[in-house]
Amino acid sequence: MTVRRILSAKGRDVFTISPECKVSEAVRILFARRLGALVITDESGTVAGIVSERDIVRMIATQGPSSLDEPVSVCMSSNVVTTVESATIQSVMSEMTEGRFRHLPVLDHGKLAGIVSIGDVVKHRLAEMEDEQQALREYIATA
């Protein structure tokens, strides 16, 4: 199973914000959209960073609640690991495990084409395992 299959099922919309957007606005969007992370893009639409709930919790814990007025660029991760639609779920699971993050933006010719979360991966992997078990049960029943 590939990233393309996940995106076909969940859609390709990605909520993006600019690096100048305040952290408080990012918090509002994360809550309103029930998201765990937002991708930060520059004027040309290029991915400039990613900010997750963890970054914001860490910032408030270390710098206090007044940091909510800072631009999101102060707490985002700038070296964003991305994937492509042809990547397998196994490779996505490896990237997430090695990088210790739960979100992977998908690029198509350098442009943002979707995002995959660990929740999406687990959901599709479970469905895949159930299909495999069903196929095995049917094979055993007819053998």
Ligand code: AMP
């Ligand atoms: P997460 O587990 O996705 O909430 O993120 C944990 C940490 O990894 C946070 O500091 C994020 O900014 C960072 N992070 C999340 N996704 C990525 C990614 N695809 N590439 C690089 N860093 C990431």
